[in-house]
Amino acid sequence: MDFELTEEQKARRKEYFDFCKELEKKRPASFVGLEAVFEVDECWQFHLDCAKEFAKKGWLALAWPPEYGGSGTMMDKVLFADARGYHGIPGVDIFGIGMLAPTVLQAASDEVKKEFLPPIARGEVMWCELWSEPNAGSDLATLSTTAIKKGDEYIINGQKTWNTGAHRADWGFGVFKTDPDARKHHNMTFILLDMKTPGVTVRPIPYIDGDAPFAEVYFDDVHVPAKNIVGQENEGWAVVNLLAGFERSGMGEIMSMFRELEEIVKYCNETKRNGKPLSKDPIVRNRVAQLACELEAARTIAYRIADLQNRNEMALMDASAAKIFYSELGQRFAFVATDLAGPFGQVKHSRWAAADGAWEKAFQECFVTIISMGTNEIQRNIISWYGLGLPRMK
Amino acid sequence: MDLRFSEAQEILRKMVRDFLATECPKTLVRELEQSEKGYSPELWKKMAELGWMGLVIPEEYEGMGYTFQDLTILLEEAGRNILPGPLLTTVISTFPILEAGTEEQKKEFLPKIALGELIITTAQLEADGTFDASGIAVKATAKGEDFIINGTKLFVEMAHVADYIICVTRTKEGATEKGITLFIVDAKTPGVKCEVIPTIAADKLCEVRFDNVAVPKKNMLGKLDEGWPLVETMMRKGAIAKSAESVGAMQTCVEMTVAYCKERVQYERPIGAFQALQHIMANMWTSMETSRYLLYEAAWMESEGQPCAKEASFAKAYTNEAYRDVSQWAIRLHGGIATSYDHDIPLYYRRSKAADTAFGSTDFHRELAAQQIGLK
Numbered sequence: 001m002d003f004e005l006t007e008e009q010k011a012r013r014k015e016y017f018d019f020c021k022e023l024e025k026k027r028p029a030s031f032v033g034l035e036a037v038f039e040v041d042e043c044w045q046f047h048l049d050c051a052k053e054f055a056k057k058g059w060l061a062l063a064w065p066p067e068y069g070g071s072g073t074m075m076d077k078v079l080f081a082d083a084r085g086y087h088g089i090p091g092v093d094i095f096g097i098g099m100l101a102p103t104v105l106q107a108a109s110d111e112v113k114k115e116f117l118p119p120i121a122r123g124e125v126m127w128c129e130l131w132s133e134p135n136a137g138s139d140l141a142t143l144s145t146t147a148i149k150k151g152d153e154y155i156i157n158g159q160k161t162w163n164t165g166a167h168r169a170d171w172g173f174g175v176f177k178t179d180p181d182a183r184k185h186h187n188m189t190f191i192l193l194d195m196k197t198p199g200v201t202v203r204p205i206p207y208i209d210g211d212a213p214f215a216e217v218y219f220d221d222v223h224v225p226a227k228n229i230v231g232q233e234n235e236g237w238a239v240v241n242l243l244a245g246f247e248r249s250g251m252g253e254i255m256s257m258f259r260e261l262e263e264i265v266k267y268c269n270e271t272k273r274n275g276k277p278l279s280k281d282p283i284v285r286n287r288v289a290q291l292a293c294e295l296e297a298a299r300t301i302a303y304r305i306a307d308l309q310n311r312n313e314m315a316l317m318d319a320s321a322a323k324i325f326y327s328e329l330g331q332r333f334a335f336v337a338t339d340l341a342g343p344f345g346q347v348k349h350s351r352w353a354a355a356d357g358a359w360e361k362a363f364q365e366c367f368v369t370i371i372s373m374g375t376n377e378i379q380r381n382i383i384s385w386y387g388l389g390l391p392r393m394k
Numbered sequence: 395m396d397l398r399f400s401e402a403q404e405i406l407r408k409m410v411r412d413f414l415a416t417e418c419p420k421t422l423v424r425e426l427e428q429s430e431k432g433y434s435p436e437l438w439k440k441m442a443e444l445g446w447m448g449l450v451i452p453e454e455y456e457g458m459g460y461t462f463q464d465l466t467i468l469l470e471e472a473g474r475n476i477l478p479g480p481l482l483t484t485v486i487s488t489f490p491i492l493e494a495g496t497e498e499q500k501k502e503f504l505p506k507i508a509l510g511e512l513i514i515t516t517a518q519l520e521a522d523g524t525f526d527a528s529g530i531a532v533k534a535t536a537k538g539e540d541f542i543i544n545g546t547k548l549f550v551e552m553a554h555v556a557d558y559i560i561c562v563t564r565t566k567e568g569a570t571e572k573g574i575t576l577f578i579v580d581a582k583t584p585g586v587k588c589e590v591i592p593t594i595a596a597d598k599l600c601e602v603r604f605d606n607v608a609v610p611k612k613n614m615l616g617k618l619d620e621g622w623p624l625v626e627t628m629m630r631k632g633a634i635a636k637s638a639e640s641v642g643a644m645q646t647c648v649e650m651t652v653a654y655c656k657e658r659v660q661y662e663r664p665i666g667a668f669q670a671l672q673h674i675m676a677n678m679w680t681s682m683e684t685s686r687y688l689l690y691e692a693a694w695m696e697s698e699g700q701p702c703a704k705e706a707s708f709a710k711a712y713t714n715e716a717y718r719d720v721s722q723w724a725i726r727l728h729g730g731i732a733t734s735y736d737h738d739i740p741l742y743y744r745r746s747k748a749a750d751t752a753f754g755s756t757d758f759h760r761e762l763a764a765q766q767i768g769l770k
């Protein structure tokens with residue numbers, strides 16, 4: 001057993017950290033929380049600028065095969081996420097790079113690979129995920145938006161919802177019902193579409209804090225070239241599962257909590273309440289230490305996933321456990337931090353805000369990771385059924 | 395980075411697992427709880443033949459020369475099966491001898507420990523109940539060629555069967571970390587009196603009274619007044635070792651519970667088909683796995699000689715609560731059957747309290763962690 005990175009990995013990690021540290025200096029002050037890129041114009045611009053910088057370095061195609069401009073290993077990808085998480089730097093499209101690219105590499109035709117991968121690696125095209133519908137959430141297979149083939153096109157009608165960044169994205173990947181008569185799981189196709197196609201209407205949805213990280217998307221006779229699919233026609237469900245199976249260790253989110261922990265410690269050392277620093281209060285010490293402890297647990301399990309992935313081994317159960325753990329830990333971080341800040345914990349990014357409003361934002365944003373990417377209840381189902389082999393009730 | 399165990403380590407794990415499965419059934423565990431000794435001398439002998447007490451003792455002292463991480467593998471399996479007796483306390487008590495013992499002390503004690511010929515334990519806690527140096531009040535005063543020890547130690551594991559007791563004493567007035575000295579006390583010295591304290595795990599924690607106990611100066615372990623760092627090392631290694639046992643114990647709780655829930659039928663279906671229970675089991679598994687890698691990291695760092703006070707405290711504080719939580723859920727998911735004394739799960743639940751107390755409670759380790767993360 002060896003928890004240490006190789007000298008080469010350490011050097012790569014340092015390179016990523018140094019680079020992100022410099023970028024952090026240019027980050028707009030309005031950049032608060034996980035979803036700022038989708039919510040604030042200048043933050044989206046910062047995201048695009050960072051993407052260009054990373055593209056120059058070849059870091060948007062880490063762990064891709066060389067014929068598509070790839071370099072580096074899965075571990076490099078994790079270490080890069082480490083650095084971005086810690087310094088709070090966007091620039092890596094979670095949809096295009098995190099989800100679509102590995103799926104396309106594994107399941108799409110050469111033609112699709114050649115057309116769609118290079119612009120992703122160049123940081124030119126940003127993507128969104130068009131899966132959920134008002135009546136199809138966790139039980140996605142019951143979706144009803146149709147894409148009916150006519151000649152060499154699909155014609156899409158219906159509605160998607162909760163689509164993060166759909167109001168910013170250039171392209172979207174989605175699943176649509178292509179054969180309404182076929183049986184469940186063999187009736188949908190995974191389609192790629194330009195968000196500027198006529199008939200697409202995007203309406204931002206305000207999240208609980210009033211900002212808009214996501215949108216609903218309406219389709220009214222939207223024509224899409226039939227070649228823009230991943231996997232086989234009517235077999236989009238397999239692609240959905242493939243994509244969902246690209247285990248994410250959550251390293252970025254975990255490293256952003258490391259930064260948050262540092263901020264909390266600093267705040268406790270510097271903030272006096274009742275005539276003494278918060279850091280002298282045994283209850284405060286206990287609560288913060290507990291967060292630190294749990295954060296280390298999240299980090300080690302994320303490394304375990306990275307280690308498995310690096311050897312091309314599956315980590316389905318661990319990935320579900322990690323997702324549950326880090327997302328709920330994020331919520332505990334938000335609760336403890338806003339508690340420690342007392343009345344200042346509720347103040348939004350402004351003069352009286354604690355931590356520039358980051359904790360208030362976290363208090364409201366904690367549901368993003370808990371609910372999206374498969375709710376934590378669904379993750380617990382996955383552990384129970386596929387991991388522990390418990391019977392699945394029909 | 396490679397988070398797999400080596401082939402040799404996997405072999406060690408399997409060897410320990412198989413051995414304990416046949417040699418230490420739960421009938422024996424229960425029997426030992428009721429017995430006076432609390433351990434089986436026959437089993438102890440067999441373990442000695444396998445080299446367990448001397449696992450981390452260098453070969454020159456008849457040990458096996460394995461790493462600390464190897465030891466935690468053994469202890470994880472011990473926790474998984476439950477292994478009553480003085481293995482852990484003996485092994486942890488060898489560390490200060492290895493670290494600070496004179497060559498003469500090493501030659502005198504280590505080979506005998508390695509061969510299973512003597513049981514050694516450490517007496518630290520006192521009536522105050524704290525793991526801090528401030529809790530050490532038992533006095534040792536120089537007199538001629540001896541030191542005279544007076545006072546009462548508590549929760550000394552297996553002291554009633556120990557041949558030697560490392561006694562943590564105060565040799566200078568005060569309540570700080572300065573002025574603490576360790577002595578290796580022959581348990582048969584006149585004035586040493588042991589009494590077993592009844593505990594949840596029936597794990598033979600003793601009250602040890604020292605009444606004008608004369609210990610020769612040559613039995614001082616390390617330097618006069620500077621013994622506290624040795625205690626810290628023992629607590630750190632002990633915390634990791636105990637966490638290993640706890641992770642093993644959680645493994646059994648999870649495995650038994652999942653198996654039972656697949657079997658037990660109520661409302662015409664296996665209870666494991668109820669989602670209310672599935673999610674609890676998913677949580678139990680997650681607690682176990684998060685504990686596991688905290689443990690592995692701390693054990694690896696300790697093994698590599700890296701500073702790991704923070705990681706050891708993280709692991710101990712976290713596994714303390716995880717073990718208690720996982721084992722209480724194990725009882726609840728079994729229902730009434732697991733509330734009977736004869737069921738195996740309660741053996742684990744009861745030990746979660748013992749595991750939590752040994753080498754520092756949750757709050758104690760959180761305070762150490764608080765210092766390590768920079769809270770002033």
Ligand SMILES: Cc1cc2nc3c(=O)[nH]c(=O)nc-3n(C[C@H](O)[C@H](O)[C@H](O)COP(=O)(O)OP(=O)(O)OC[C@H]3O[C@@H](n4cnc5c(N)ncnc54)[C@H](O)[C@@H]3O)c2cc1C
Nearest residue numbers: 129130131132137138139162163164368371372373375377
């Ligand atoms: C911030 C945010 C961003 C999102 N971004 C996107 C995006 O970019 N693209 C996209 O397509 N979608 C996105 N989503 C949608 C997200 O995938 C869904 O919200 C999620 O899958 C749950 O679906 P639902 O909202 O319809 O809830 P439901 O499925 O109706 O669930 C409601 C409750 O029931 C529970 N539940 C449902 N089924 C089960 C079951 N079998 N067992 C136990 N409990 C169950 C759920 O866990 C939840 O607690 C986003 C959501 C959020 C909150």
